[in-house]
Amino acid sequence: MSSIQERLYPDLPCFGCGHANEGGLKLRSHPSPDGPDGLVTAEFLPWPEHDNGLGYLNGGIICTVLDCHSAAAVMQTADTRGWHPLGEAKLSYVTAGLDVRYLRPSPLREAVELRAEVTQASEAEMTVEVSLWWDGKPRAEATALWKRWRPRP
Secondary structure (H helix, E strand, C coil): CCCHHHHHCCCCCCCCCCCCCCCCCCCCCEECCCCCCCEEEEEECCCHHHECCCCEECHHHHHHHHHHHHHHHHHHHHHHHCCCCCCCCCCCEEEEEEEEEECCCCECCCCEEEEEEEEEECCCEEEEEEEEEECCEEEEEEEEEEEECCCCC
């Protein structure tokens, strides 16, 4: 089954979620069959290069996967509501803010779960609650604000 990223923006070269970036993380997010409507989940296996120097997952990589996983929830919502990209835009929304809270160390050598849910949606902007989980506990959480992308010449 193809991911939200592969289905909606397969040619995007984004480092975190773009499948057209050979050196990227290539997140694969899917609507959750078991969770509430609008919940999007993914599994992410960190690379050894993502070490924070102490044997845990680097905070910048955590921020990247939270941002990019929240994008999947936003693009899925936009697609189901018919809010498609405008003009020459490759995406219908862009990150306007990301408030990250680091709660516990995250493992470097084991897969973590990502969860995202759009909590407010209008055509102008969306808010997403997104989190990184491991061993039954949240390791990081974020609130992401996304705004409609209106490219200008």
